[in-house]
Amino acid sequence: MNIMKREMKANLKSLIIWSIGVLAMVIAGMGKYAGMNGTGQTMNELMAEMPKSLQAIMGTSGFDLATALGFYGLLYLYLIVMASIHAVMLGANIIAKEERDKTAEFLLVKPVSRAQVISMKLLTAFIHIVLFNLVTLFSSIIIVERYAEAVTVTEDLSLLMSGMFLLQLIFLLLGSAVAAVYQKSKKASVISTGILLVLFILSILINMTENIEMLKYLTPFKYFEAATILNKGNLEPVFLLLSVFLILAFTTMTYRFYQKKDLNL
């Protein structure tokens, strides 16, 4: 319990900064919608004609840009990138920082098992990403509703945010798994952010060309796309399963490897 309290406090500042960032993103993004309101209908006609690669460059594939919710779909991509960067760094840091700051000795001579330490840390990180998700959800609901004019958006937004939450979980545990497996803990956050950037660029490339469509199972950024979620009204079961599998795999890796890890002191 003490570990949890300690970790809650240690990561609070970054959570606040990230929340402000995500809030600013939603406000600024939807402000842009207000700016181009009115051109929406023509925009849709144009988008229908646009080839896939051009749509990818503008990031507009499959949205009804005349509605506030459709426009929010555009913004969603940036939100999930922010959320997953936060999650991956949180996951990597929360495990790796004991070695980095030379506090591993202090912590692990306490009468708690390594598994307990991990559980406490992961639980704290879990609470943090839930908070991050809720901040995004509520700020989105409030702001999108202002533009949406009498359409209820809560349900769709909640669905989008549950997709984002799964992504956050995947990346959080990816970060912690990297930190647990990799010997040089100092590099853990660099490596896991590197993996994230590679996956992100891969997802952009997949959007641009149909030839590598098969690779979409490799990058979580393709699992829950706003266009599919908004059009179908649910998360795709294949990717849901795949995410659960990844989450379980990374969790097992974190526990297994950290318990046997040769700590660098």
Place this chain on the structure above:
Amino acid sequence: MNMYLHELKAYRKSTIIWTLSLIAIVVLFMSLFPAFSRDAEDFMKVLEGFPEEFKKAIGLSFDTLATILGYFSYAFLYIKLCGAIQAMNLGLSIFSKESRDKTAEFLFTKPVTRTQVMTAKLLACFTSLILTNLAFILAVFGTVSMVKTEEYSGQALLMISGSLLFLQLFFLGLGVFLAVLLPKVKSVITISLGTVFAFFMMGMISSSTDDEALRYFSPFNYVNDYYIIEHLRFESSFLLVGAVIIMMSVLTSFLVYRKKDIHSI
């Protein structure tokens, strides 16, 4: 000289990895150009049917985007993002690692002044960025000449890809400044990613609102690629502001670093 060589060697691996990833992004994006240009040509015919005001409202000149230079400018956005992270990481890490790795005592008991230490470190950063940029520009010209469908202005391409160095110097300066100013930098990547992304978002907002004043706050937009393609020159006021900011941050860093209280334990 020893310090310079030592730092160059210490950052050799990371420079190589960053350079290779920048080149990989260029190659990946440019290899999709042939397919893209076919799509774009069809789309141009569709676009002709739309009213002029509308084309302005969506804020993208497709005529430029469909050429190889326009397409490159699109890919260049992601390259700039990576390059900025590299430079900021480098500056932040090279000036904070002595106190983080507890080597400050060792270094500062050597018969060298702090100014000498700082000069050597800055030169090492500069060299590593120059090498990255040279390799990058070569890769750009190689891939672009391979995938081109029509003639393009080599000067414009050189100016656009060369502006990466300018952006990197900006973020190097910022990184150095922060490293010197902050009492202790625990995790380099957290600060650098946060700062770079904040500026990146600011750049996105400023380019979507066309706010001239806001543009001064977003180094990502100091050099406007489309302006270069049209006029074959930089916008001097932004170049000047950027140069002044770089000078200021380096100079203040020198002043502060000479008297900085450095913890040795």
